[in-house]
Amino acid sequence: MNEISSRYLPLEERLNLILPRITSNELLNNEGLGNEIGFHIFDYPAEREEVVRDFISTVIDPALAKHPAKLRFKIVNLFQTVIQLLQDRGLLEKAITMQQTKGDAALMKAISPVLKEDKLATYLVNQMVVDDLDLVLLTGVGTAYPLVRLHTLLNGLHPLMKHTPLIVFYPGNYDGVSLRLFGLNADYSDTNAPYYRAFQLLK
Numbered sequence: 001m002n003e004i005s006s007r008y009l010p011l012e013e014r015l016n017l018i019l020p021r022i023t024s025n026e027l028l029n030n031e032g033l034g035n036e037i038g039f040h041i042f043d044y045p046a047e048r049e050e051v052v053r054d055f056i057s058t059v060i061d062p063a064l065a066k067h068p069a070k071l072r073f074k075i076v077n078l079f080q081t082v083i084q085l086l087q088d089r090g091l092l093e094k095a096i097t098m099q100q101t102k103g104d105a106a107l108m109k110a111i112s113p114v115l116k117e118d119k120l121a122t123y124l125v126n127q128m129v130v131d132d133l134d135l136v137l138l139t140g141v142g143t144a145y146p147l148v149r150l151h152t153l154l155n156g157l158h159p160l161m162k163h164t165p166l167i168v169f170y171p172g173n174y175d176g177v178s179l180r181l182f183g184l185n186a187d188y189s190d191t192n193a194p195y196y197r198a199f200q201l202l203k
Contacts, residue, residue: 006202011048015055019063038165039198046171046182072133077140082147085123121156130164142171
């Protein structure tokens with residue numbers, strides 16, 4: 001099966017291609033990326049979130065833990081990371097109360113400085129201790145929206161991940177140029193600049 005046709009396979013078949021791909025020497029060593037950082041996106045229909053989540057927890061996680069190469073890896077849930085950050089700053093209860101009393105717009109305005117891309121990226125990398133890892137898998141992207149937009153987070157992570165590959169599980173569409181969360185609106189910057197600094201995990 002060539003790489004181009006793999007994107008048109010049923011989701012269950014595409015899921016089975018993930019483990020061989022993310023444990024390959026090519027991906028782990030960032031080979032063939034033209035000096036780009038090893039950011040890879042596995043996109044899938046948002047309505048299949050539960051299927052993907054279950055596959056990660058029941059197949060990918062235990063398989064990586066038992067991998068003969070003894071890979072150092074971490075699965076990071078972006079939404080849980082945001083909650084932990086707010087909790088660490090003593091802002092979680094205040095944020096919940098504000099959302100309930102003043103709505104989403106007021107909440108976003110209040111906490112956006114805390115979740116600014118460089119701050120969140122630094123927090124996430126420090127939580128992971130990225131220098132000690134061979135591979136990072138990022139989940140919870142859909143749940144974290146609109147608190148965090150993936151393109152801004154990836155921009156913040158770009159100078160921090162160094163040589164550690166990052167696999168993003170994305171409930172939407174990524175065509176190598178633009179991110180479309182939930183398959184709807186383009187999830188890129190306010191200036192409409194496309195995001196093209198990540199590779200499709202499976203082509």
